[in-house]
Amino acid sequence: xxxxETPDEVKRWFAREIQKLWPVAAGSLSLRKSPCxxxxxxxxxxxxxxxxxSFYGRLGKRRFSIYIPDNLAxxxxxxxxxxxxxxxxxxxxxxxxTRALKRERNRKAGxx
Numbered sequence: 001x002x003x004x005e006t007p008d009e010v011k012r013w014f015a016r017e018i019q020k021l022w023p024v025a026a027g028s029l030s031l032r033k034s035p036c037x038x039x040x041x042x043x044x045x046x047x048x049x050x051x052x053x054s055f056y057g058r059l060g061k062r063r064f065s066i067y068i069p070d071n072l073a074x075x076x077x078x079x080x081x082x083x084x085x086x087x088x089x090x091x092x093x094x095x096x097x098t099r100a101l102k103r104e105r106n107r108k109a110g111x112x
Contacts, residue, residue, distance in 0.1 A: 007100045014093045021086050025079035027057030029068065055080075 005013075033049040035041070043050060053068035055076055068076050 004103070005096060005100050007097055007104060010093060010097045010100050013096070014089070017089055018086065021082040021089070023075070023079040024083045024086050025055070025057070025076065026083045026087075027055055027080060029053055029055050029073065029077050029080050031073075 031051055031053055033051055035044040035049050038044070053070065053073045053076070055066045055068050057064055057066075
């Protein structure tokens with residue numbers, strides 16, 4: 001973060017940084033164990049159940065859950081990690097932008 005950064009410079013920095021974060025997802029990926037629908041399943045009878053991934057998220061006030069096949073779990077987890085990184089980036093951008101606005105206001109008022 002440059003001490004003399006302008007609001008436009010913050011905007012360009014933010015645009016460059018968010019390009020690195022695709023794909024993104026807000027939510028969580030969980031490995032869950034659940035029984036299947038077969039009455040004679042040996043794994044369920046033994047108490048093992050079946051492992052599967054689910055992506056949990058929110059759209060507005062509505063919660064959702066999506067089944068994720070094993071071969072896509074790593075990619076979805078990467079998107080979730082990128083989503084968290086994006087949230088941190090937004091927080092940093094807010095601080096940098098606000099400081100840049102104040103510096104610009106002070107410069108225009110002859111205070112710097």
